[in-house]
Amino acid sequence: MEFNSKLLEELVKTYGPSGNETRICNYIKGQIENYVDEIIIDSLGNLIARKKGNGKKIMIAAHMDQIGLMVTDIDDNGFLRFTNIGGVSPLVSLHQHVIFENGVLGIIAKEPVEDISKLRLSNMYIDIGVKDKKEAESLVNIGDVCVYLPHYCENENTVFTSALDDRIGCYIAIEAIKAIENPINDLYFVFTAQEEVGTRGAKTSAYRIDPDICISIDVTGSGDTPKAKTFAVGLGKGTAIKVKDQSILTHPKLRNIMIEVAKNNNIPYQLEVLEYGGTDSGAVHLTKEGVPSGVISIPTRYVHSTTEMVSKNDVMNSLKLLIKLLEHNIEF
Ligand code: CO
Ligand code: ZN
Secondary structure, eight states: OOOOHHHHHHHHHSOOBTTOOHHHHHHHHHHHGGGOSEEEEOTTOOEEEEEOOSSOEEEEEEEOOBOEEEEEEEOTTSOEEEEEESSOOHHHHTTOEEEETTOOEEEEEEOOOSSGGGOOGGGEEEEOOOSSHHHHHTTOOTTOEEEEOOOOEEOSSEEEETTHHHHHHHHHHHHHHHHOSSOSSEEEEEEESOOTTTSHHHHHHHHHHOOSEEEEEEEEOOSOSTTOOOOSOOTTSOEEEEEEOSSOBOOHHHHHHHHHHHHHTTOOEEEEEOSSOOOHHHHHTTSTTOOOEEEEEEEOBSTTSTTEEEEHHHHHHHHHHHHHHHTSOOOO
């Protein structure tokens, strides 16, 4: 299987901040509808696609929402104040380009601040290049959400762009849907909504599906950059099998099956103990009486910035692990 740059570029360039996933949902639906048996969009906006099989009912979750900035106020000169949708850093946001769903462009700027380390989102504004409030109001409304303007770059081994969190997970799920022809397990691929504001879509979709087990696919950090906090995950060293983050201790039996499948198929892997953050499995594993859950993580530098970075080999190894795992006769 080849690395599909076109698919990933289209995924990261399609608008879809938390709560406004319609465009990205429609894009993904178009990619997968010919490869699945059933497809529905639930009331929270989760896209749920089933590939029928007779084995275990497996939920595969990749979140399709991305972080964004929501307009809170428009001043007399047409400058926009904003709040965060998900984890948005002031320093990372400064001087970045943004784009609204209707295509309106802007940049993020700041009031004069003496100590840059004290920069807060409340001292910042979006400049959309208009002359006054009236012109601004003809382009954007209070409550509209913009995202970092996507700029896709890659070299032979690496991709750098915004929104790899978690369009890279969506990419892997889509490629797995296309690759698996005769599923032995009963597969429910869920492109979840509103992960970045607290794994909200994962909660309702897991309740509906009531899976036997769940695998999430999401980015994790990396500990391989200068003076990084100690973290035994790095780019180019393989897919990462999560042991824990702040939302979950992954199920040891499922984790061991994932490790065994990786070993048996010569897939390079790393074990991930993340001391912050969480993902959809954190919500799913607490559904009803509990759902044994694991996570396939993609080692990523600079998460929640405009220049997130992944290794293409790690992505392909994560995809391979997912496919082999789903094709495995899982005894639980
Ligand atoms: Co995130
Ligand atoms: Zn994520």
